[in-house]
Amino acid sequence: MxxxxxxxxxxxxxxxxxxxxxxxxxxxxxxxxxxxxxxxxxxxxxxxxxxxxxxxxxxxxxxxxxxxxxxxxxxxxxxxxxxxxxxxxxxxxxxxxxxxxxxxxxxxxxxxxxxxxxxxxxxxxxxxxxxxxxxxxGREEDRDWFLSPKGGGATLFPEHYDIFIDGIPPPLSTDVICQWYSQQFDQPDEVRRLSALKRWYVWEERLSRLALPPGTGDITAHYPVSLMTSLAKLECHYLTHHCFVPxxxxxxxxxxxxxxxxxxxxxxxxxxxxxxxxxxxxxxxxxxxxxxxxxxxxxxxxxxxxxxxxxxxxxxxxxxxxxxx
Missing domain, CATH: 3.40.50.1820 (Alpha/Beta hydrolase fold, catalytic domain)
Structure with missing residues (x-):
């Protein structure tokens, strides 16, 4: 202690x-x-x-x-x-x-x-x-609200959602998105891995407040790699497994x-x-x-x-x- x-x-x-x-x-x-x-x-x-x-x-x-x-x-x-x-x-x-x-x-x-x-x-x-x-x-509808093409984020922030799902093959669903990002997070190519971590992190940041301070929620902004890594990897891990809850x-x-x-x-x-x-x-x-x-x-x-x-x-x-x- x-x-x-x-x-x-x-x-x-x-x-x-x-x-x-x-x-x-x-x-x-x-x-x-x-x-x-x-x-x-x-x-x-x-x-x-x-x-x-x-x-x-x-x-x-x-x-x-x-x-x-x-x-x-x-x-x-x-x-x-x-x-x-x-x-x-x-x-x-x-x-x-x-x-x-x-x-x-x-x-x-x-x-x-x-x-x-x-x-x-x-x-x-x-x-x-x-x-x-x-x-x-932790219900299916709660996960979909955050990630799916018909969720709240995709509906209210379509231009940001397009960046978030870029490169993911259709048909899109919460499970497909989680599986794709999980694969990207394990990429040996550091550039691709960090790009995916940042896209996930920025999507969450963009949705977090009614009005963001200047310089946040932008894909071009700088964010700590450690925070991007833990938030993106663990969120994706838990959502992929339906939060490990019935x-x-x-x-x-x-x-x-x-x-x-x-x-x-x-x-x-x-x-x-x-x-x-x-x-x-x-x-x-x-x-x-x-x-x-x-x-x-x-x-x-x-x-x-x-x-x-x-x-x-x-x-x-x-x-x-x-x-x-």
Whole structure:
């Protein structure tokens, strides 16, 4: 365990060894005696953003986060071996036990929202509350919304979709696109491999917000190779295997978490994750609150999304403290 910034109290990082060859980077910060909360990043493959802690009051929360298999500072980087949803769910419980946490709040966005829901269904006794952003349910229609020729992205951004699918033989489908990109990512030719990684990354970047800052979401822009590699390879890997989850598993098993309080934050114009998914989840999950942000897409960098998440974490802490008393 490496301790940093001792002047502000609790901030530590370390590595969690798994039963396989993976070694997972994790961090703790905030109040060691506070309400434990697990931050689950998206992607798969995105890693931890530098400012993820901004959603939590460090005076009240013990903030835990880790980088999932194959991405960020976890090792081996970019590895797809023993990298499935079931592996990640085991990692979540392994980390909780390693930190001697009986139960916590789980907080996740996009793919992190999928993991938050699945981990709560896996071990409901270990979850006090759930906060979600940009719900992704892993269904065929959710994957198609992101990648297929009739999906939200292709419909709203046809000129960018043409760049994304260039060279892929028809007939196009989500599975065909994933299989083609998977082959490109394994190309020995570095130029072709990096070109494919960048095209996948830029497609995701282009869809992430209503309005992108200048220089982002452009195929000619420069992006870190490491981030392009982990995001593209792992997203494609998981989508190729239908997220390693049975079709409609989450909605079909919502009764497992019906007693757990939750908040769902979703941008009205989210082109990566369907707003319908958040609404369908809320309708079946009676203990949830749905907040559709009217002027936002998918990203936490959009002001309305960020504000809603800060409020959600504040209100969750208040609710659970009142429940204790």
């Amino acid at each position: 490496k301790r940093l910034y001792p002047d502000i109290g609790s901030y530590a990082s370390g590595y969690l060894e798994t039963d396989e060859e993976h070694s997972l980077y994790y961090e703790e910060s905030g109040n060691p005696a506070g309400l434990p909360i697990l931050y689950l990043h998206g992607g798969p493959g995105a890693g931890l953003s530098p400012n993820y802690r901004r959603f939590f009051d460090a005076n009240h929360y013990r903030i835990v986060a880790f980088e999932q298999r194959g991405c960020g500072r976890s090792r081996p980087f970019g590895s797809l071996k023993n990298n499935t949803t079931a592996d990640t769910l085991r990692d979540i419980q392994r980390l909780r036990q390693h930190l001697q946490i009986d139960s916590w709040v789980v907080f996740g966005g996009s793919w992190g929202a999928t993991l938050a829901l699945l981990s709560a269904m896996d071990k409901p006794e270990a979850v006090k509350g759930i906060i979600l952003r940009g719900v992704f349910l 079709e409609d598993y989450i909605l079909s098993n919502i009764d497992k978490i019906s007693h757990i309080p939750g908040t769902i934050v979703h941008g009205r114009y989210d082109v990566i994750c369907k707003t319908e998914a958040a609404y369908s989840l809320h309708k079946l999950w009676g203990n949830s609150e749905l907040q559709i942000v009217p002027d936002a897409g998918h990203s936490t960098s959009e002001p309305g999304i960020g504000l809603a998440l800060c409020r959600a974490s504040r209100d969750m802490n208040r609710f659970l403290q009142e429940k204790k008393t």
